[in-house]
Amino acid sequence: MGFDFHSIPIIDVSPLLDKCDRPMMVEDQGVLKVVRELDEACRVAGFFYVKGHGIPDSLVKEVKEVTRKFFDLPYEEKVKIKMSPKTGYRGYQRLGENITLGKPDMHEAIDCYRPMESGEYGSFGKTMEGKNLWPENPANFKSLMEEYISLQKELARKIMQGIALALGGPPETFEGERAGNSFWVMRIIGYPGLAGEMQYNDVGCDAHTDYGLLTLVNQDDGIHALQVKNRAGEWICAVSIPGTFVCNIGDMLKVWSNGLYEPTLHRVVNNSPKYRVSVVFFYEPNFDTAVEPLDFCKEKTSGVVRYQRVVYGEHLVRKVTTNFST
Numbered sequence: 232m233g234f235d236f237h238s239i240p241i242i243d244v245s246p247l248l249d250k251c252d253r254p255m256m257v258e259d260q261g262v263l264k265v266v267r268e269l270d271e272a273c274r275v276a277g278f279f280y281v282k283g284h285g286i287p288d289s290l291v292k293e294v295k296e297v298t299r300k301f302f303d304l305p306y307e308e309k310v311k312i313k314m315s316p317k318t319g320y321r322g323y324q325r326l327g328e329n330i331t332l333g334k335p336d337m338h339e340a341i342d343c344y345r346p347m348e349s350g351e352y353g354s355f356g357k358t359m360e361g362k363n364l365w366p367e368n369p370a371n372f373k374s375l376m377e378e379y380i381s382l383q384k385e386l387a388r389k390i391m392q393g394i395a396l397a398l399g400g401p402p403e404t405f406e407g408e409r410a411g412n413s414f415w416v417m418r419i420i421g422y423p424g425l426a427g428e429m430q431y432n433d434v435g436c437d438a439h440t441d442y443g444l445l446t447l448v449n450q451d452d453g454i455h456a457l458q459v460k461n462r463a464g465e466w467i468c469a470v471s472i473p474g475t476f477v478c479n480i481g482d483m484l485k486v487w488s489n490g491l492y493e494p495t496l497h498r499v500v501n502n503s504p505k506y507r508v509s510v511v512f513f514y515e516p517n518f519d520t521a522v523e524p525l526d527f528c529k530e531k532t533s534g535v536v537r538y539q540r541v542v543y544g545e546h547l548v549r550k551v552t553t554n555f556s557t
């Protein structure tokens with residue numbers, strides 16, 4: 232590994248999206264170019280921007296606008312949809328409630344998960360059971376977010392076909408029993424800006440990796456706050472680029488790929504005077520999927536098993552139940 236990254240590559244995924252789900256996709260030159268770019272980005276940075284993603288710019292902007300309006304409401308209004316263990320960890324968390332590296336993060340958020348019926352995964356799923364909690368204000372919040380979720384899910388599924396090819400496997404590797412019923416997560420997040428005399432803000436969200444497969448970040452325009460750690464230990468800024476999503480890979484892809492692709496530490500520091508919003512979609516494995524190195528990945532690593540089997544839902548529950556101060 233004689234190279235390191237100082238910027239994050241931009242990948243136009245439109246050729247992949249056009250040809251996805253078709254048997255001939257693996258012979259298409261446009262698809263193969265995207266696949267090579269995904270492979271390079273996943274090996275070197277664990278992060279990339281996607282453009283040409285096909286999600287209307289108006290919707291991408293609107294979800295951030297309603298997010299800003301929600302966080303602008305008084306605390307009493309926001310706490311009506313308070314997150315707790317009883318709500319399956321769904322709902323609103325105030326500033327400082329999320330803990331990373333043992334310290335409170337300076338962000339507030341609404342956490343959403345794929346809805347889970349009671350008893351759907353027996354006692355193993357109990358912690359995450361529930362429906363999402365949506366605010367009454369802004370009135371169109373729920374419908375916008377649900378439309379956005381369905382488009383993000385489809386986009387992420389297609390990018391995962393490209394990543395499957397990049398790893399040398401069949402495009403449908405992450406469909407069906409692996410991630411065909413993704414236990415997706417969405418975090419709707421707000422980070423206060425610098426106030427008054429303050430020169431440096433507290434950390435908005437401290438260094439972590441994401442838990443699942445693929446994360447798509449819809450970040451605020453004009454504020455550069457998301458930072459990504461390269462192998463030399465330098466923090467590289469994932470500047471906001473209008474029309475793109477910042478994508479990064481999660482812990483479960485590390486296990487499935489047997490370490491060919493590894494997630495990258497990242498954090499958020501909002502040193503701008505402006506309140507920053509982001510809407511982050513996490514495309515994850517099925518809740519009950521046992522994740523273990525894929526045969527075609529093990530072959531590329533001389534058969535050595537680098538990571539042990541982990542059930543995604545157990546990994547998630549371990550994280551979620553230790554993430555909060557209350």
Ligand SMILES: N=C(N)NCCCC[C@H](N)C(=O)O
Nearest residue numbers: 329330331332439441442554
């Ligand atoms: N689902 C994700 N990735 N959430 C990230 C939240 C912030 C990191 C978390 N407190 C932690 O320590 O993992």
Ligand SMILES: O=C(O)CCC(=O)C(=O)O
Nearest residue numbers: 418448450457499509511
């Ligand atoms: O707000 C951001 O830009 C990224 C947030 C993040 O890393 C996370 O929620 O996992």
Ligand SMILES: [Fe+2]
Nearest residue numbers: 439440441497
């Ligand atoms: Fe993250």
